[in-house]
Amino acid sequence: MKRKNVAPLIPELVPGPLWGRSAHKMLGSKAVWKKQIRGDTLTNSNNCCSVCKSSEGRMTCHERWGYDDRQSVATLLGFEIHCSNCDLVVHAGRAFKLGYGDIVISHLCAMNQCDIKHAVAILNEAMNVWTERSKKDWRIKVASFLVERYPELVALPKFVPPPVAY
Ligand SMILES: [Zn+2]
Numbered sequence: 001m002k003r004k005n006v007a008p009l010i011p012e013l014v015p016g017p018l019w020g021r022s023a024h025k026m027l028g029s030k031a032v033w034k035k036q037i038r039g040d041t042l043t044n045s046n047n048c049c050s051v052c053k054s055s056e057g058r059m060t061c062h063e064r065w066g067y068d069d070r071q072s073v074a075t076l077l078g079f080e081i082h083c084s085n086c087d088l089v090v091h092a093g094r095a096f097k098l099g100y101g102d103i104v105i106s107h108l109c110a111m112n113q114c115d116i117k118h119a120v121a122i123l124n125e126a127m128n129v130w131t132e133r134s135k136k137d138w139r140i141k142v143a144s145f146l147v148e149r150y151p152e153l154v155a156l157p158k159f160v161p162p163p164v165a166y
Contacts, residue, residue, distance in 0.1 A: 008111060008112045009051050009052070009086060009089050009090075009107070009108065009111040009112060010112075010122060010126070011089050011090055011092040011104075011108075011122070011123065011126040012065075012067075012090065012126065012129075013091070013092065013093050013126055013127070013129070013130040014065070014091075015067070015074070015130060015133035015134045015136070015138060016130075016134035017134065017136070017137060017138055018074055018138055018140070020161035021140060021156075021159060021160065021161060022063055023037065023063055023076060023079075023153060023156055024061070024063065025161050026152075026155065026159045027152060027153075030152070032152045033061075036150060037061060037079055037150060038061040038079075040079075041061050041079040041080060041081055042059065042061070042081055045080065045081040047059065047081075048081065049081055049082055049086055050062075050080035050082065051080075051082060051083075051086040051111070052083060052085070052086055052111060054083040054085070054086075055083075056083065057083055057084045057085075058083075058084050059081050059082070059083060060081070060082045060083075060084070060087045061079055061080075061081060062079065062080050062081065062082040062087065062090065063079060064076075064077045064078045064079065064080055065077060067133060067138075069132075069133065071139075072136045072137060072138050072139060073138065073140075073141055074138045074139070074140050074141070075140075075141040075142070075143060076140070076141070076143060076146060076153070076156065077143050077146075078143065078146065085103060085107040086107065086111075088100050088103055088104050088107065089104050089107050089108055089111070092104050092123055093127070093130065104123070105119050105120070105123075108122060108123070139157070140156060141157060142156050142157065
């Protein structure tokens with residue numbers, strides 16, 4: 001695999017107060033998610049992982065969020081396709097809880113061409129950012145071009161998921 005075209009993979013953990021407040025949670029059973037958002041995103045990525053270009057296994061339609069730490073605003077910026085390994089890295093906190101820590105470490109090393117020590121440092125930094133972000137109240141925004149394309153997303157800032165037992 002050519003490394004130059006591959007973006008390094010860094011976990012970005014969703015702050016606790018924002019868990020479940022996602023387009024997928026709001027739209028998951030609806031055609032706009034399954035056919036349009038997920039379908040468009042798969043087409044754009046040629047049915048491959050947007051990060052590592054793998055075409056193996058289950059592909060997840062990942063929501064790319066930007067976090068403005070000063071204003072405490074989380075903005076939905078777009079969608080991309082993740083293979084199961086990249087998805088585990090991005091959701092590293094949950095992956096470790098479920099016993100997939102080894103896969104997270106080895107995929108992080110492979111994607112960033114680094115050793116285990118460096119991979120652990122990346123994970124610790126992600127956890128520190130997560131801890132700080134989880135202390136705040138966040139407002140949600142959706143990038144305007146996304147609302148134009150998928151008008152259902154206009155409801156996302158007010159969407160609060162039903163409580164779930166973790
Ligand atoms: Zn991948």
